[in-house]
Amino acid sequence: MDSLAHAIRQLQTGAMPRTEFFAQVDRVLETAPESVGRLLEVLSEEHARKPLPGEVYTEVQHRIERLLIARQRKGGDDTFVQTRPGANTMRDPPSLPPRMDDADPEPERLKGVGDTLNNRFVLEECIGFGGMGTVYKALDLRKLEASDRKPYIAIKVLNVQFRGHPKSLIALQREARKAQALAHPNIVSVYDFDRDGPMVYLTMEYLKGKPLSQVLRAPGFAGMPYADVLRIVTGMGNALAYAHAHGFVHCDFKPGNVFLTDSGVVKVIDFGIARVFQKTEDDVDVTVFDPGSLGALTPAYASPEMLEHLDPDPRDDIYALACIAYELLTGRHPFTGASALQARGAGMKPQRPAGLGRGPWHALKCGLALERAARTPTVERFLHDFGTGASKMRPGMLAGAVAGVVAAGVLGAAGWHYLRGQPRAPAVASVPAGAQAPAVALPMPAPAPAPTPAAVAAVLARIPCAALTGSVDGHALTVRGLLATPPGPAGLKEQIAAMPGVATVHLDVVQVERDKCPVLSTLGPYWAAYRQAGGGAAIGLAGAHGSDARLTEGDSLMVDVTTPAAESYVMVDYYALDGSVTHLLPNARARDNRAPPNYTATVGSLGEWGIGKPFGAELVVLMTTPAPLFDGLRPVSEPAAGYLADVARRLERIRAQSGAGTIGVEFLQIHTSPRRQ
Numbered sequence: 001m002d003s004l005a006h007a008i009r010q011l012q013t014g015a016m017p018r019t020e021f022f023a024q025v026d027r028v029l030e031t032a033p034e035s036v037g038r039l040l041e042v043l044s045e046e047h048a049r050k051p052l053p054g055e056v057y058t059e060v061q062h063r064i065e066r067l068l069i070a071r072q073r074k075g076g077d078d079t080f081v082q083t084r085p086g087a088n089t090m091r092d093p094p095s096l097p098p099r100m101d102d103a104d105p106e107p108e109r110l111k112g113v114g115d116t117l118n119n120r121f122v123l124e125e126c127i128g129f130g131g132m133g134t135v136y137k138a139l140d141l142r143k144l145e146a147s148d149r150k151p152y153i154a155i156k157v158l159n160v161q162f163r164g165h166p167k168s169l170i171a172l173q174r175e176a177r178k179a180q181a182l183a184h185p186n187i188v189s190v191y192d193f194d195r196d197g198p199m200v201y202l203t204m205e206y207l208k209g210k211p212l213s214q215v216l217r218a219p220g221f222a223g224m225p226y227a228d229v230l231r232i233v234t235g236m237g238n239a240l241a242y243a244h245a246h247g248f249v250h251c252d253f254k255p256g257n258v259f260l261t262d263s264g265v266v267k268v269i270d271f272g273i274a275r276v277f278q279k280t281e282d283d284v285d286v287t288v289f290d291p292g293s294l295g296a297l298t299p300a301y302a303s304p305e306m307l308e309h310l311d312p313d314p315r316d317d318i319y320a321l322a323c324i325a326y327e328l329l330t331g332r333h334p335f336t337g338a339s340a341l342q343a344r345g346a347g348m349k350p351q352r353p354a355g356l357g358r359g360p361w362h363a364l365k366c367g368l369a370l371e372r373a374a375r376t377p378t379v380e381r382f383l384h385d386f387g388t389g390a391s392k393m394r395p396g397m398l399a400g401a402v403a404g405v406v407a408a409g410v411l412g413a414a415g416w417h418y419l420r421g422q423p424r425a426p427a428v429a430s431v432p433a434g435a436q437a438p439a440v441a442l443p444m445p446a447p448a449p450a451p452t453p454a455a456v457a458a459v460l461a462r463i464p465c466a467a468l469t470g471s472v473d474g475h476a477l478t479v480r481g482l483l484a485t486p487p488g489p490a491g492l493k494e495q496i497a498a499m500p501g502v503a504t505v506h507l508d509v510v511q512v513e514r515d516k517c518p519v520l521s522t523l524g525p526y527w528a529a530y531r532q533a534g535g536g537a538a539i540g541l542a543g544a545h546g547s548d549a550r551l552t553e554g555d556s557l558m559v560d561v562t563t564p565a566a567e568s569y570v571m572v573d574y575y576a577l578d579g580s581v582t583h584l585l586p587n588a589r590a591r592d593n594r595a596p597p598n599y600t601a602t603v604g605s606l607g608e609w610g611i612g613k614p615f616g617a618e619l620v621v622l623m624t625t626p627a628p629l630f631d632g633l634r635p636v637s638e639p640a641a642g643y644l645a646d647v648a649r650r651l652e653r654i655r656a657q658s659g660a661g662t663i664g665v666e667f668l669q670i671h672t673s674p675r676r677q
Contacts, residue, residue, distance in 0.1 A: 004028050004039055004060075008046040011056070018056070025060060029067050039064045049217055054126030054136075058112035061134060116141075117196040121155055121203070137206060152206040153191070156270075157199055182246060186239035188259070188269040204269075208262045212324070213255035222331035226356065229328040232258075234383060235266025236324065240317050241379040243268075249312040253320035254301040255327070299339040305372050307341050315375040318382055322367025325386065329353045334368055344370040358494065359388025365486040366464055373521035374465040374484060374514055381462060388498075450475050451501045457528070459499060463492065465517040467524030467667065468509070469531045470496075475503035481527070482667055483509045484517055510669055513617055519575055522644045523621065526651060526665045533661030538562040539572070539622040539668045542602050549668060551611045553675040558604035559584070561622055563595040564664050568624040570595050572603050573643075575621065577614040581640040584609060584620075586633060595624075615672045623647075624664035625654055 007024045010016035016024065032039060043060055046052070052060075113136070116122050125137040135156045143151040183189070189205040212232070215221065223229075236258055243250060250257070252270065259267040299307065303319040306312070319340065326334040334350035335343035342348075350368055352361050363385035369375040376382045456470040456477060468481035477499075483492055489507050496505045512520070530537070541549040542558035551557065563570060570593045572584040585603050586593040595601070623629065629650050634643065651663055 004032070004042050005046055008043070008052065008060075012046075012050050012052070021056075022059070022063075025063060029063060032067075039067070050219075051214060055113050058126045058134070062112055117155065117199065117201060118194060121153070123155065124152075127154065138203075150206075154188075154204045154206045156202040156204065158201065182243055182248065184239055184242040186235045186266055186268055187242065188267045207259050207267055209260050211256055212258035212260055215260065216255050216327050216331070223329050223353070226329065226360065229325060230387060231264075232260070232266055232328060233321070233325045233386060236268060236321060237379045237383040239266070239268035240314075240321060241383075244314040244317070244379060249314055250317050250320075251306065251312050252298060252302075253317050253324075254298045255324055256298075258324070300333060300337055302340060303372065303375075304340040304344055304370055307339060310372075313372060314378065315372050318367050318376050318379060319369075321379065321382065322364050322376075326350060326353070326364055326368070329356065334364075340370055357388065358491070360386050362487055362491050362494075363388075369464070369486075369514075369517075371465075371514065371517050374517040376464060377462060449501050451477065451499055455499070457532070459496065460528070461525070463487065463495070465514065465520055466492075467520050467527045467665075468492075469528050475501055476506065477502050477504070478506040478508065480508040480531075481510070482512050482516075482520060482524075482669070484512050484514050484520070510667075512619070512669060515577065515579075516575070516617075516619055518641065518644055519619055519621065522648050523623070523665045523667075526655075526660055526663045527667065529660035530664050535664070536562075536564040536598075537568075537622060537624050537664035537666050539620065539666045541668065541670060542604070549670040551670055551672050553611055553613075553615070553673070555611045556604065556606045557584075557609040557611060557620075557670075558602055558606075559620055559622075559668065560600065560602050563597065563599040564624055565597050566626065566662075567597055568595055568626060568664065569593055569628050571623040571625075571629055573621045573623070574609070575619040575640055577616050577618055579640055580637050581643050582609070582637045583634055587636050588633060591633065611672050613674075615674055617669055617671050620668040620670060622664070622666040622668070625651075626658050626662050627654055629654075 004025065007016070007021060007028055010024075011018065011021040029039070040061065043057070043064065047057055113123050113126060117138070120141050121138040122141065123136040123138050127135050127137050135154055138153055138155045140148075140151050140153050143153075188207065191203040191205075193200070193202045195201065236253075240250060240253070250268070253268075257268060257270045259269055261267060301320040301323050303316040306316050323334055326332075330353045335348050338346070338348065350365065353364075356364075363376070363382055366374070366376040366385070367382050376385070451472055453470070453472055456472060460466070460468040460470055460479065463483070464487075465484035466482060468479055468483065470477055470479045477496060479492065479496060483489065485491075487495065489509055489511065492509070493505050493507055496502060538561065540560050541551075542560050544550075557574065559572065561570065561572065570585060574582040574584055576582065584590075589608075590603075629647070654663060
């Protein structure tokens with residue numbers, strides 16, 4: 001069966017001459033069952049796989065857009081821009097009055113390479129495309145007239161499906177405004193937006209180079225050296241970190257939106273659907289239009305939360321950044337091109353790239369976490385962890401430099417630059433003949449002071465999917481709590497040992513599965529604050545000795561609890577593997593959960609709560625609060641996600657009134673298994 005993709009590949013391989021190709025495209029379009037939007041997607045996908053000549057790409061795009069107009073005239077349901085007065089789906093701004101055309105005009109010819117926009121910008125070459133439009137190299141006649149040394153700019157022309165979107169002008173105006181605010185060396189400079197008839201466009205700086213997607217899709221590409229990857233990832237990360245600091249998430253970060261200039265600079269482009277995640281009183285119009293409503297996402301690089309239409313978060317960009325870093329290292333997508341939802345549903349896990357150090361691999365795994373709560377919280381943290389592979393090379397380099405200095409016996413100022421990683425020819429001091437070269441005493445670095453509890457707490461708070469506290473004894477550090485993989489005990493120990501002033505690390509941690517991350521992310525900070533305030537509450541499996549909490553199918557679940565040294569309200573929740581939470585206390589059969597100080601009791605009785613499927617590692621959580629957590633009873637069992645969201649809001653209210661240290665949280669992990677036959 002003929003298809004647009006097949007015709008394009010025939011042209012790319014040389015199996016079909018250009019004249020026959022366009023004839024074939026026309027035949028395909030006459031009978032194409034796909035929507036115009038899908039045909040444009042196919043064109044973009046094939047161009048990303050193997051770039052087409054600019055004039056060919058533009059001509060095919062125009063033929064598809066003409067198909068849209070023809071279908072609409074026949075009563076089709078594709079969205080498009082009508083130029084007849086009073087029928088526009090896209091309202092003109094006050095400064096641009098409606099066109100006064102004839103009653104039923106012929107559609108204006110769509111412009112492309114060789115045409116001029118607004119008698120000023122000559123479109124010379126198609127240089128790329130994005131989720132919202134096609135990008136051209138354009139000659140600015142006004143700059144040329146002024147003898148500007150750089151008369152070229154880039155122009156992004158909205159795709160026809162976006163021009164037909166009622167809010168497309170708003171989208172482009174917002175993009176220009178946002179991008180103008182993001183003035184950073186690694187973010188493309190955006191100038192303005194305008195329109196020429198039905199064509200809406202954005203002007204920006206012209207860059208010489210190629211998109212990162214072209215590098216990744218090059219035939220035979222199988223990855224590049226870590227040092228080269230680190231340089232590109234650092235440039236991308238710096239751009240994203242700057243945008244996040246200014247309240248924006250990119251929301252469509254992908255290789256096609258990263259440009260590598262000929263001078264080696266990394267530029268991030270197309271903040272076209274970035275949405276404000278930090279709203280201020282000055283941004284009075286941020287809720288008027290949500291660019292996410294345009295739906296321009298790239299599934300292979302979109303986080304699960306973006307695909308589930310949750311509010312944007314910097315960790316969505318971190319997921320995409322980790323995907324791209326993985327591709328740069330290996331030449332392949334970490335989940336073989338599957339969307340994050342598909343990967344999560346199939347239980348897929350990325351494989352460690354060959355030869356990659358432990359630090360960068362840990363950074364990739366955390367960045368690729370398929371649960372937002374377990375993902376690296378900031379771009380800065382991702383860059384720090386991903387760059388540890390480079391930092392580990394420095395001690396050896398410095399040692400070699402020092403050895404060279406000692407052998408020479410002399411050291412000039414340039415030698416110190418060399419020690420700092422800036423190679424220069426060392427200055428050689430003039431020594432009279434027969435004189436002995438003066439001895440040089442190299443300064444010994446002063447030992448780092450012991451870490452402070454506050455510094456340790458700050459580091460532990462950044463560990464994803466964990467509930468951890470640390471105690472300092474001189475240069476020795478002991479860490480206790482619960483921890484998921486990654487980073488796992490080994491990764492945690494490596495991170496802690498890298499802290500200045502830490503000589504010895506002792507771990508007393510319980511390793512939990514990744515499905516516990518939402519619980520730990522919500523309650524872990526309260527657990528840590530409570531432990532630091534002195535603690536006092538406790539929970540354990542009734543009748544169990546030590547930390548080995550195991551139950552078999554049909555066993556009764558009973559837990560012993562101890563309340564704090566103050567009157568409190570007690571909640572005991574059982575988080576099951578099926579994503580539900582069962583409330584052991586309070587519930588309809590045990591409504592009274594108010595307890596005196598230092599009170600010990602057993603929650604549950606024989607036959608009350610029985611162990612059943614599914615089996616594995618599950619969590620029982622004790623919470624104590626100085627005030628009632630909820631006004632009434634919750635259902636005996638409910639989805640854990642909704643319950644945790646409500647708990648987070650209530651605890652925050654209590655924390656604001658009484659302090660985090662007054663909220664007791666204790667975890668008990670139990671292992672359940674089927675009964676042996």
